[in-house]
Amino acid sequence: MSNDRTASTRGSLFVVSAPSGAGKTTLCRRIIDIFPNLRHSVSFTTRSMRPGEREGVDYFFVDPEVFAQMIAAGSFAEWAEVHGNRYGTAIDTLEQWRNCGHDVLLDIDIQGANQLRKSYGQSEAVFIFILPPDLTELRRRLEGRGTDAPEVIERRISNARGEIQASTDYDYIVINDDFEMALTQLKSIIVAEGCRSSRVLPALATGFDINI
Amino acid sequence: MSNDRTASTRGSLFVVSAPSGAGKTTLCRRIIDIFPNLRHSVSFTTRSMRPGEREGVDYFFVDPEVFAQMIAAGSFAEWAEVHGNRYGTAIDTLEQWRNCGHDVLLDIDIQGANQLRKSYGQSEAVFIFILPPDLTELRRRLEGRGTDAPEVIERRISNARGEIQASTDYDYIVINDDFEMALTQLKSIIVAEGCRSSRVLPALATGFDINI
Numbered sequence A, B: 001m002s003n004d005r006t007a008s009t010r011g012s013l014f015v016v017s018a019p020s021g022a023g024k025t026t027l028c029r030r031i032i033d034i035f036p037n038l039r040h041s042v043s044f045t046t047r048s049m050r051p052g053e054r055e056g057v058d059y060f061f062v063d064p065e066v067f068a069q070m071i072a073a074g075s076f077a078e079w080a081e082v083h084g085n086r087y088g089t090a091i092d093t094l095e096q097w098r099n100c101g102h103d104v105l106l107d108i109d110i111q112g113a114n115q116l117r118k119s120y121g122q123s124e125a126v127f128i129f130i131l132p133p134d135l136t137e138l139r140r141r142l143e144g145r146g147t148d149a150p151e152v153i154e155r156r157i158s159n160a161r162g163e164i165q166a167s168t169d170y171d172y173i174v175i176n177d178d179f180e181m182a183l184t185q186l187k188s189i190i191v192a193e194g195c196r197s198s199r200v201l202p203a204l205a206t207g208f209d210i211n212i
Helices: A024-034 A064-072 A091-099 A110-119 A135-145 A150-169 A179-194 A197-204 B024-034 B064-072 B091-099 B110-119 B135-145 B150-169 B179-194 B197-204
Strands: A013-017 A038-040 A043-045 A059-061 A076-082 A085-090 A103-107 A125-131 A172-175 B013-017 B038-040 B043-045 B059-061 B076-082 B085-090 B103-107 B125-131 B172-175
Touching: A013 A024, A013 A110, A013 A179, A024 A038, A024 A103, A024 A179, A043 A064, A064 A076, A064 A085, A076 A091, A076 A110, A085 A091, A085 A110, A091 A103, A110 A125, A110 A150, A125 A150, A125 A179, A135 A150, A150 B197, A172 A179, A172 B197, A179 A197, A179 B179, A197 B150, A197 B172, B013 B024, B013 B110, B013 B179, B024 B038, B024 B103, B024 B179, B064 B076, B064 B085, B076 B091, B076 B110, B085 B091, B085 B110, B091 B103, B110 B125, B110 B150, B125 B150, B125 B179, B135 B150, B172 B179, B179 B197
Parallel strands: A013 A103, A013 A125, A038 A103, A043 A059, A125 A172, B013 B103, B013 B125, B038 B103, B043 B059, B125 B172
Antiparallel strands: A043 A085, A076 A085, B043 B085, B076 B085
16 A cells, blocks of 8 residues: 655645554554655754664754744744753754655644644644543553553543543544554545545646646 | 444445446445445436346336435435436435444435535535546546447547546545555545544543543
C-alpha cells in the first residue's frame, strides 16, 4: 500500500494527539515506515539533547534566545511550553515537505493542534486523536509502565478525561485496543484522505480533457 | 479487517457512482464480501426480471403502477428513469439497515446521488466516485468488452467526460487503474469513515465517564 500522489500535489498535514498511555508514539513510528511519502515533522526544542538523540532527527535543539526570536518572527505553526522547556513546529519545516509533495505527520499535544487548526483549513490538515479503549485500560497501561508514582498516574488519568472531552474537535478517533486494528485504522485514514476529491481531481484534468 | 462499530450506532450510507467501464460493479461486490457490517442496497425497478436475477437480491421487481404509487407516497430516497425503466431506492430499505447498525452501500448514478445528497447530511452519507485512469483506458475497456457498437462507445466516452466533471460533488475519488489498489482505497474510505469522531465519540462516553 502506498500513497501514490504525484509530486506536483502539495502534501497534507496529519496531526496526531493522544493522552499519555494511548500508544501514540509506537503507532506513529509504524505508520512512518509504511508510507514512503509521509515524513515525521521534526520540532524545535529548548531542552537539552538526551543520550541517543540526534540533531535534526529527534529535534532541532536551539538556545532559548533563538527560540524566542523564532516566536517573535512568527516562524512557528505551533509552539508550547512543557515543564519549563519549549517545543515548536516551524512553518518552514512543514511547507518545505508539502511543497515537495510529501505528507507530514505531526505528533503534538492538544494545545499545539488547536493552534494548527487556526492556521490550516480542512483541506490541508487532518486531525486524529488516539485513545485507549477506556479509563480502566489506561490505568492498567500507566501502572504497567512502572515509571510513574501513583499520584502522577492519577493526574494523568484526570488529564486524560479532559483531553478526551477535547477530542470532539478532531476529525477522527482511533481506539488503540488491538494494536494491529488501530494501525489499520490509522493507515486507512491516511489512504482515504489521499482519495479526497479536492486532492485527486486537479491531477486528473489532463487525462480526462476537462476543466476542474 | 472489519467494521467493529456497535449495533447501537446508526449505520452510514456509502454512495458509489462511476462512468460505465470504470469497474464499479466488481469493486462493489468485493467490498460487500470484505465488510460483514456492510449491506448492499436493493433497489426497486419496473424492468423485467432477467434470467439468473432474484427478487429481493438483485432488485425488488414491481409494476409501473406500484412504482408510481411509491413515488406519490414519498417512499423513495432517490429514483430515476433509464431507457424507459424506473429504478429507485426506498427510504425504508436504507433506514431498516441503518437502524440495525449496518452501513449500506448504494450503487447508483449521478442523478440518484444528487437526490440523496439533498436528503442526507455529511455525517450520514459518504459519496465516492470511481474512475478509470484516463479516457484512453476507458475507451480500451469499453472496446475490450466487445458488446457496444462504435457509436455507443463514443456516446459513453462523451457521457463520461460530463460525469467526471460532476465528480467534484463527491467526497472521494477512487482511480481504478490497478484493481487491488482501488480496492484498498475503497476499503480505507469505509474504515476511515467508521473512525470519524462524530461516529466514535458517542459510544465512548460511558467508558471515559464524560459527557459528549
